Amino acid sequence: LKVNEFDLIDLFTSYFRTRPPPRGPGDDAAYVPDLRNLCVTTDVIVENVHFERRFFSAEEIGHKALAVNLSDLAAMGAKPAWFLVSLCLPERTLESEIRGMALGMSRLARSLRIELVGGNVSKAGELSISICAAGTARRPLTRSGGRPGDVLYLSGTMGDARLGLKLLRASGGPRLNEPVRRQKRPHPRVRLGLIAARFARAAIDISDGFAQDLAHLCKASRLGAIVNVDRLPLSRGVRATFGAGAVDWALAGGEDYELLIAVAPSRATAFERECARVGEKITRVGQLTAARKILFQGAGGKSHTMPAGYDHFRPFD
Numbered sequence: 001l002k003v004n005e006f007d008l009i010d011l012f013t014s015y016f017r018t019r020p021p022p023r024g025p026g027d028d029a030a031y032v033p034d035l036r037n038l039c040v041t042t043d044v045i046v047e048n049v050h051f052e053r054r055f056f057s058a059e060e061i062g063h064k065a066l067a068v069n070l071s072d073l074a075a076m077g078a079k080p081a082w083f084l085v086s087l088c089l090p091e092r093t094l095e096s097e098i099r100g101m102a103l104g105m106s107r108l109a110r111s112l113r114i115e116l117v118g119g120n121v122s123k124a125g126e127l128s129i130s131i132c133a134a135g136t137a138r139r140p141l142t143r144s145g146g147r148p149g150d151v152l153y154l155s156g157t158m159g160d161a162r163l164g165l166k167l168l169r170a171s172g173g174p175r176l177n178e179p180v181r182r183q184k185r186p187h188p189r190v191r192l193g194l195i196a197a198r199f200a201r202a203a204i205d206i207s208d209g210f211a212q213d214l215a216h217l218c219k220a221s222r223l224g225a226i227v228n229v230d231r232l233p234l235s236r237g238v239r240a241t242f243g244a245g246a247v248d249w250a251l252a253g254g255e256d257y258e259l260l261i262a263v264a265p266s267r268a269t270a271f272e273r274e275c276a277r278v279g280e281k282i283t284r285v286g287q288l289t290a291a292r293k294i295l296f297q298g299a300g301g302k303s304h305t306m307p308a309g310y311d312h313f314r315p316f317d
């Protein structure tokens, strides 16, 4: 790393559209006076824990660091507004890598019209990016808002990001197809979260795997669920790779960053219609139940249960 700390900050922030003081970045703290109903989250991605340098470009690291935070805001039904970023950089980091991270992060930020308002840089043993992102929600969605009978919807498809990681590890290097793209460039469902805020009662993002995150939602709502496993949205890639084992794979797959949404039956049709109108793909996968267990039901009576909150699957082998 040849640039000094202050040049590094200038270099990084030059990729973002910024506002004059006192808004930030550039002062000792960011000044954001104009937000009510604030929703705030923080998440960090760490080299060799959340990503490996041999698989991820600098742009992809920058993108993913912001995307995982925005997914949490989406799950709350929040409209993202601004974020702070802390870069921990090893001595060997190249200027081109800093530019790459800034580029990947700023592209995602611009596409959602959110602002970088401040941050920090530090030397470190390994690369990590910590972000604090905030948005607004007039009526925040929580995990605990579900009621018995609510219809469960899942956005997109599941199991792909886990398959992407498996493919990357098998090939030992960069390779691009849809599952790999899902692993490296997850797309936070911000627009869907805003729709859900108008129609739904509870939501969570699928970062730890469908089974795990459904259990979190059920536990917080003090409910159980029936899931129709034949309806689970699996991509062609996941089906083709795992055949009969595809459902189990997808249930345990982490990092999909899709939204699991619980909607009152009376609002279900209106929710589906609005999603169809704007082109957000959702699938009805089951419903919440008063009985506090999670039942996975398939054709031919094949089913298995697990208690809500039970840590049955490990996200990665």
Ligand SMILES: [Mg+2]
Pocket (backbone or CB within 6 Å): 071, 072, 075, 204, 205, 207
């Ligand atoms: Mg989450």
